[in-house]
Amino acid sequence: MAIPCTVQAGQYTIRGLSLGGIETCMQVPQLGLLFDVGHCPRSLAATPRLFITHGHADHAGGLVGILSLRLVYSVEAPLEVYAPHWITDALKDVVAAFERIQDQPYKVNFHPLGKGDVVPIGQGREVRCFASPHVLPTLGYTVWERVQKLKPEFSHLAGPEIGARKKLGEPLFETTERPVLTFPGDTTIRLLDAQPHILESRILLLETTYIDGRKTAQQCLDHGHVHLDQVLERAADFRNEHLVFTHFSQAYTPGEARAIVRDRTAGRFKPAIHALLPDADTWPG
Numbered sequence: 001m002a003i004p005c006t007v008q009a010g011q012y013t014i015r016g017l018s019l020g021g022i023e024t025c026m027q028v029p030q031l032g033l034l035f036d037v038g039h040c041p042r043s044l045a046a047t048p049r050l051f052i053t054h055g056h057a058d059h060a061g062g063l064v065g066i067l068s069l070r071l072v073y074s075v076e077a078p079l080e081v082y083a084p085h086w087i088t089d090a091l092k093d094v095v096a097a098f099e100r101i102q103d104q105p106y107k108v109n110f111h112p113l114g115k116g117d118v119v120p121i122g123q124g125r126e127v128r129c130f131a132s133p134h135v136l137p138t139l140g141y142t143v144w145e146r147v148q149k150l151k152p153e154f155s156h157l158a159g160p161e162i163g164a165r166k167k168l169g170e171p172l173f174e175t176t177e178r179p180v181l182t183f184p185g186d187t188t189i190r191l192l193d194a195q196p197h198i199l200e201s202r203i204l205l206l207e208t209t210y211i212d213g214r215k216t217a218q219q220c221l222d223h224g225h226v227h228l229d230q231v232l233e234r235a236a237d238f239r240n241e242h243l244v245f246t247h248f249s250q251a252y253t254p255g256e257a258r259a260i261v262r263d264r265t266a267g268r269f270k271p272a273i274h275a276l277l278p279d280a281d282t283w284p285g
């Protein structure tokens with residue numbers, strides 16, 4: 001099984017694995033980017049860009065591994081690594097140490113980021129960085145896109161009329177931007193108030209490390225994580241199209257997590273609910 005888990009969220013695919021405390025690495029192939037690299041499945045190693053949220057090993061510890069896979073697969077382009085600026089030098093040290101150990105250079109470019117920074121990724125899209133509440137300083141990432149929208153004063157026009165007026169060069173449209181996909185990394189429920197734009201993001205990848213009484217909501221908050229109870233309390237606030245739950249604790253088998261998410265969220269959310277889980281009832285590895 002090359003790719004542990006896949007979720008189709010509208011036109012975007014989320015592939016990879018996010019197992020709380022063990023490994024998180026998720027690819028969105030349509031955007032050519034990877035979020036975090038606890039351990040990179042070999043089929044995702046050729047992704048051009050990697051965005052790292054924070055320094056916990058289950059999110060950043062696989063950097064040397066993905067760079068090594070790219071050498072094995074002769075990927076010519078350097079991996080573009082975007083990471084919080086406060087861990088970038090240490091990540092460079094790790095890579096340099098392994099270059100010495102192997103006596104072989106890696107192909108990699110580092111881009112240190114802070115909150116508020118913007119990274120253009122082509123096709124009118126850009127990634128914007130925001131602070132995410134966790135036990136370590138963490139950056140979350142939202143992909144924004146620019147789209148052409150009919151100006152409100154023309155919304156009453158029928159299709160053929162719009163076409164005719166457009167041909168005459170009338171300025172019927174305006175450019176607007178919208179959040180397409182958000183990954184806050186490890187976070188807490190406080191994120192919803194700190195970064196309300198995530199509630200409008202068409203796709204939101206949200207960690208729900210615990211999803212039943214095995215841990216309380218307060219315990220989750222104390223450890224810098226989200227509990228499904230907290231998400232259910234705020235269910236009406238989520239105006240996304242797709243809400244993808246990730247980063248489940250290994251206290252749950254994939255089958256348990258799937259059933260609990262399904263039963264507890266049924267009929268309560270506007271967005272379609274997904275859980276990033278393997279089909280098999282065991283976690284890979």
Ligand SMILES: [Zn+2]
Pocket residue numbers: 020021022024056058059186247
């Ligand atoms: Zn984690």
Ligand SMILES: [Zn+2]
Pocket residue numbers: 054056059134136186
């Ligand atoms: Zn963490």
